[in-house]
Amino acid sequence: xxxxxxxxIIRIENVTxxxxxxxxxxxxxxxxxxxxxxALLGPSGCGKTTLLxxxxxxxxxxxxxxxxxxxxxxxxxxxKRPVNMVFQSYAVFPHMTVFDNVAYGxxxxxxTGTEVSRRVDEALALVRLEDYGVRKPDQLSGGQRQRVALAxxxxxxxxxxxxxxxxxxxxxxxxxxxxxxxxQLQDKIGITFVIVTHDQDEALAMASRCAVMHKGGLQQVAxxxxxxxxxxxxFVADFIGSVNMIEGQLSVxxxxxxxxxAPKLDVPIYLDHGVTGAEGGTVWVAIRPEKMVLAKRVQxxxxxxxxxxxxxxxxxxxxxxxxxLGSVSVFEVMTVSGLKLRALHxxxxxxxVEEFTWDEPVWISWPAQAPAVLLS
Amino acid sequence: xxxxxxxxxEPLDYLHRWPIQASLVGVAIFLxxxxxxxxxxxxxxxxxxxxxxxxxxxxxxxxxxxESLLAAFGNxxxxxxxxxxxxxxxxxxxAVMLWRFRFPGKMAVEGTVALPIVVPEICMGIAMLVFFAxxxxxxxNLPWPLNLGAIIIAHITFSFPFVAVVVRARLASFNRELExxxxxxxxxxxxxxxxxxxxxxxxxxxxxxxxxxTLSLDDFVITFFTSxxxxxxxxxxxxxxxxxSVTPEVNAASTLLILxxxxxxxxxxxxxxSRGISGQVG
Numbered sequence: 001x002x003x004x005x006x007x008x009i010i011r012i013e014n015v016t017x018x019x020x021x022x023x024x025x026x027x028x029x030x031x032x033x034x035x036x037x038x039a040l041l042g043p044s045g046c047g048k049t050t051l052l053x054x055x056x057x058x059x060x061x062x063x064x065x066x067x068x069x070x071x072x073x074x075x076x077x078x079x080k081r082p083v084n085m086v087f088q089s090y091a092v093f094p095h096m097t098v099f100d101n102v103a104y105g106x107x108x109x110x111x112t113g114t115e116v117s118r119r120v121d122e123a124l125a126l127v128r129l130e131d132y133g134v135r136k137p138d139q140l141s142g143g144q145r146q147r148v149a150l151a152x153x154x155x156x157x158x159x160x161x162x163x164x165x166x167x168x169x170x171x172x173x174x175x176x177x178x179x180x181x182x183x184q185l186q187d188k189i190g191i192t193f194v195i196v197t198h199d200q201d202e203a204l205a206m207a208s209r210c211a212v213m214h215k216g217g218l219q220q221v222a223x224x225x226x227x228x229x230x231x232x233x234x235f236v237a238d239f240i241g242s243v244n245m246i247e248g249q250l251s252v253x254x255x256x257x258x259x260x261x262a263p264k265l266d267v268p269i270y271l272d273h274g275v276t277g278a279e280g281g282t283v284w285v286a287i288r289p290e291k292m293v294l295a296k297r298v299q300x301x302x303x304x305x306x307x308x309x310x311x312x313x314x315x316x317x318x319x320x321x322x323x324x325l326g327s328v329s330v331f332e333v334m335t336v337s338g339l340k341l342r343a344l345h346x347x348x349x350x351x352x353v354e355e356f357t358w359d360e361p362v363w364i365s366w367p368a369q370a371p372a373v374l375l376s
Numbered sequence: 377x378x379x380x381x382x383x384x385x386e387p388l389d390y391l392h393r394w395p396i397q398a399s400l401v402g403v404a405i406f407l408x409x410x411x412x413x414x415x416x417x418x419x420x421x422x423x424x425x426x427x428x429x430x431x432x433x434x435x436x437x438x439x440x441x442x443e444s445l446l447a448a449f450g451n452x453x454x455x456x457x458x459x460x461x462x463x464x465x466x467x468x469x470x471a472v473m474l475w476r477f478r479f480p481g482k483m484a485v486e487g488t489v490a491l492p493i494v495v496p497e498i499c500m501g502i503a504m505l506v507f508f509a510x511x512x513x514x515x516x517n518l519p520w521p522l523n524l525g526a527i528i529i530a531h532i533t534f535s536f537p538f539v540a541v542v543v544r545a546r547l548a549s550f551n552r553e554l555e556x557x558x559x560x561x562x563x564x565x566x567x568x569x570x571x572x573x574x575x576x577x578x579x580x581x582x583x584x585x586x587x588x589x590t591l592s593l594d595d596f597v598i599t600f601f602t603s604x605x606x607x608x609x610x611x612x613x614x615x616x617x618x619x620x621s622v623t624p625e626v627n628a629a630s631t632l633l634i635l636x637x638x639x640x641x642x643x644x645x646x647x648x649x650s651r652g653i654s655g656q657v658g
Contacts, residue, residue, distance in 0.1 A: 058556055078559045091557035095575040104571070105561030149557075156561065 008070075009034040009160060009192050010055060015064035017050050024050040026216035027064070032160075037186050037193045039207035043239065044198055047216040049164060052196045056085045056162050069159060084153035085162040088169070090145045092137040098124070098148050099133035105156045123155035126185070143174050154189070161186075163195040167202060179205050200240050204228065212236050228288075233376045237286040244292070244341050246285045250373075253279050259312070260285055260373070264339045270312035272368035284374040291370040292343035294331060297361040306365045314365035317341070319356055331356060333364045411634065418627035425622055435628035445629060448613035454521050455609060456592040459531035463588040466532065467539025468581060472573070474540070475547040490541060492534045501601035504530045508602060516604050523607055530602045531592045538591065539584035546580030586644050590637060 010032040017025040025047040032038045040048040053059045054066060057078030066074045073081055084105070093101050102120045111119070124130050127147035137145055146166065153161055166182070167175045183206045186193045197203050203210045204224040212219040212227065212235075220232045231237035234245065246269070248262035253275050260269040260283060269285055295304045303314045320340070321332035331343045341364055345355075356362065418436070422429035439445060474486055492500065504526075508514050514526035550573070558568045574581075596611040603612055610633065617626050 056556075056560060058559075078556070079562045079564060085557070085560045087553040087557055089551055089553050091551060091553035093554060093557070093572060093575075104558070104563075108558075108567055108571070109562040152557075152561065 006033045008032070009036075009068065010194070011065075011067040011070075012051070012055075013065040013067070015051070015054065015061045015066060017047070017054060017059055018062045023216050025054070025061075028213075028216075028218055029064075030211060030218060030221065032192065032194060034192055035190055037183065037206055037208045038195070039203035039210040040194065040196045040213060041200060041203040041210050041239075042198065042213035042219075046213040048196045048198075048213045051213070052085075052162055052164055052194065055160070055194065056083055057081050082159040083162055084156050084158040084160075085164065086146070086149045086153050086166050088165045090149040090169075092140075092145050092148050092152070094137050096137075097133065098129065098135050098137070098140070101137070101148055102152045102155050105152060119155050120151075123151040126154060126189070127151045142170055143178065146170070146178070150185075154191070158191065160192045160194060163193060165196055165198070167197070167199070175202075182206060204240070212239060214239075229372070231286065231372060231374065234284050234286070234374050237284075237372065237374060242289055242342065242344075244287045244289065246287070246339070248283060248285055250275060250279055250281055250283050257368075258373070260371075264337055265315060265335065266337045267315055268312055269371060270308035270368050271371055271373065272307070275373045281375075286372045286374055287366050287370050289330065289342040289344035290328075291366055292341065293365050293367075294333070294343050294345065294356060295363040295365070296356075297363050303363050304365055306367050308368045313368065314363055315339075315341070317362060317364055319358055319360045319362055322356070322358060331362075333362060335364070414627050415631045415634070418624055418631045420624055420627075423623065425624065425627065435624040436632075438625050439628045439632065442625070444608070445610075445613055445617075445625075448608045448610045449629070449632075451521075451524060451527075451607060452593055452610035455524050455527050455531055456589050458521070458524075459528050459535060459592045460585055460588040462528075462532045463536035463539050464581060464585050467536040467584055467588070468543050468577065470536065470540040471543035471547055471577075471580075472569075474544055475550075489537050492537045493541070497534075497595075497597040500530075500534060501598040504533075504598055505601040516606065523604075526602045527599055527607060527609065530598050531595065534595070534598060535588040535591045538587045539581075542584045542587065543577055543580040546577055550576050582644055586641060589640065593633070593637065 008031045010030075012028055012030040012032075015025060015028050016023060028047075028051060040051060042048045050059055054061055055068075057073070057076060057080075061074055064074075065072055068082060093104065096104065099120055102123055103116050106116050106119060120133070121130070124133060127150050129144065129147050129151065132140065132144065132148075137148065140148065146169075163182075167178055170178060179202060182193070182195075195203070195206065204227070207224060209221065209223055210227055211221045214235050220227060220236045222230070227236060227240050231240065237243050238245065246262045246265060248260040248265070248269065250258065251261050251268070252259035255274045256272070258271040258273070258275045260271070262269060262285065275283065293304070293306070297303075297316055303316070306313050308314075315333075315335045315337075317333040317335040319331050320334040323330040323332075327347060329345050329347060331345065333341045333343060335341060343364055417425045417428075419431050419433070420428055421432040421434070470489055474482065474489070508526045512526075514523075516523060518525070554572050554576070555568050558572045563571060594611055595609075596615065599609050600612055600615070603609060608616075610629070614626055614629060617623065
């Protein structure tokens with residue numbers, strides 16, 4: 001694929017939103033590009049919804065500017081912005097039929113006649129609700145109501161579609177299905193999507209780029225895989241997925257390797273790359289459970305060898321808990337030094353479950369490239 | 377559905393048990409026997425409401441020939457119609473204001489709006505008497521229906537809080553995202569109000585209308601203090617007739633009033649009901 005020249009569609013410039021003395025959004029700057037599926041991700045109260053509502057126009061920024069398509073929209077009311085929103089509760093008008101719901105945004109802005117029915121039919125076809133036009137919202141399931149909300153927003157042909165926790169009210173199976181449907185829909189129509197979610201799986205699965213928010217500020221903006229593999233802080237590492245976090249001191253920091261001594265670990269941690277941190281300073285090592293390797297520990301046998309120099313990255317311990325989740329099992333290992341580490345193993349064969357058992361002595365090790373070193 | 381009893385399958389099956397039936401009959405007697413008596417004796421050919429002598433429609437004929445009673449009746453309906461219309465508009469707007477906006481002294485306003493509901497009617501009546509005597513003397517020589525102005529104003533005063541309370545309660549269940557969705561789709565403030573808020577308020581508006589109308593139609597105490605010799609309403613007129621004796625003519629007139637109220641209520645409930653059903657079935 002040839003690289004498509006990117007065009008900024010939403011530019012957020014030093015935007016701050018204060019509710020009384022509380023800063024819901026604190027000096028955020030962010031560019032969202034045309035055609036992106038952009039996710040605002042964070043725990044509740046991090047300001048992601050406020051940021052989305054400012055893009056929609058329901059909240060006005062206390063400070064800073066918001067540009068859509070290069071035009072300053074900071075103080076333009078929501079009905080005059082080229083964006084449309086899918087609400088968390090879907091907000092489908094209960095007294096109107098599905099058709100009238102979808103047609104509302106057209107009629108209210110003066111579109112009349114056959115164009116209304118043509119565009120409504122088109123939008124309903126897009127969300128596969130062609131035959132539901134005459135129904136009332138209370139005759140629809142939750143998933144169908146959400147499609148109505150989608151069609152109602154898309155019929156306006158917005159430059160950007162905003163989605164506020166769109167999947168949170170659906171049950172787990174439907175949520176997974178809607179995830180891929182939303183992603184396919186976005187791919188098909190090419191409109192920029194900005195979605196707010198607190199569900200990291202949702203963001204990682206759908207988004208082309210995510211912003212992790214924390215206490216009103218942007219913590220990290222990156223692609224899903226970069227967020228997962230190269231988190232820039234303990235908050236992101238901890239928020240996205242599950243992680244073993246080990247605090248330590250940076251004792252060797254060379255161009256091609258680094259060594260970290262963790263007080264709670266009786267072996268040093270070896271990395272195959274340098275860390276741009278001060279030697280002797282406190283760092284945090286984040287290792288994802290699926291990058292941990294378990295091996296049986298037999299009396300007298302040597303520990304398994306990872307790609308790190310001998311005596312690094314391998315710890316003796318005992319399995320203290322097993323969570324069997326079907327496709328994977330999560331093993332909690334209590335190290336001899338008293339640290340609890342988690343290792344995730346796939347169950348590729350039907351007999352794999354019995355490979356390790358409770359209270360079994362094991363070696364837990366990790367390759368030299370596995371740890372992410374965090375300075376904050 | 378699961379129940380412990382073997383015969384009982386539905387909640388309504390409990391109606392077949394005798395204590396329930398007995399208490400239902402008791403309630404019905406308590407509520408409706410006085411009304412049935414009133415209606416029955418309006419067809420009694422005896423002058424006195426004590427013994428049944430025979431069936432007649434004479435009293436109804438007499439009612440329709442009694443010009444002062446008919447005038448009072450006309451006054452009552454006119455007052456009820458005008459004061460209801462004004463109360464619904466005023467009450468609905470008050471409710472929207474209290475629901476929508478935050479402003480200093482909101483609690484105080486909310487309290488004072490509800491005040492006419494709790495203030496004893498007699499106090500309201502005297503207050504109205506003083507008000508129209510001292511502050512806003514209503515000229516008595518105005519042409520009909522302008523001469524009813526004082527009563528209409530008094531009726532609006534005590535009925536619009538009921539509308540406001542009912543509509544306010546209805547608004548509490550409004551999902552603000554509906555309003556935002558309409559805004560988002562391009563509606564201005566007025567369209568949001570008209571297309572989204574009013575349809576949601578409709579059941580409240582209908583109940584409020586009914587309340588205001590019946591409150592106005594049968595109000596005696598406050599009206600008594602604000603009516604003049606030329607502006608007698610039906611309850612006030614009936615009271616003056618009853619002062620001498622309760623004649624079957626009064627019964628007949630009252631029966632007609634009951635009939636009107638029941639019919640109006642039925643119509644309103646039907647309107648509300650069809651709306652509710654259409655919301656569920658289509």
